[in-house]
Amino acid sequence: MDVRGRIGEIGRAALYQIPSYDRAALYLQACTIVVGMFVLWFWWPGVPTLAIAFLGVVATLMAIRADSLTTPEKIVSIVISFALFVIETRAVLKDRDKFATRQAELNSKAESARNEE
Numbered sequence: 001m002d003v004r005g006r007i008g009e010i011g012r013a014a015l016y017q018i019p020s021y022d023r024a025a026l027y028l029q030a031c032t033i034v035v036g037m038f039v040l041w042f043w044w045p046g047v048p049t050l051a052i053a054f055l056g057v058v059a060t061l062m063a064i065r066a067d068s069l070t071t072p073e074k075i076v077s078i079v080i081s082f083a084l085f086v087i088e089t090r091a092v093l094k095d096r097d098k099f100a101t102r103q104a105e106l107n108s109k110a111e112s113a114r115n116e117e
Helices: 003-014 023-043 050-064 071-116
Strands: none
Touching: 023 050, 023 071, 050 071
8 A cells, every 4th residue: 555545544544533522622632642651651751740740731621621521531531630640650659769769879878988987
């Protein structure tokens, strides 16, 4: 299949009408999933507060669109919120482990320096 055929398939998939799902919500949630999973999980996996800040943006967008969200859109939004919560928890725990390891190394160096005196 040539490039034009593949672009045509992507275009048809992007324009496919999902029952009881608004196209704007679909694209917004798809972008949220891509940004949330790939950027926060793979590119900046251990930076605390990024996922919680992103969750704030998602919550704001959900609040703005609250009256027009259908049930499937609400379910996907809740799943996205929980996924961002998991990403944030993972980042905080990794940061705490890194800090505890650094502190243990510094304590052992200080203890060995005291023992040499």
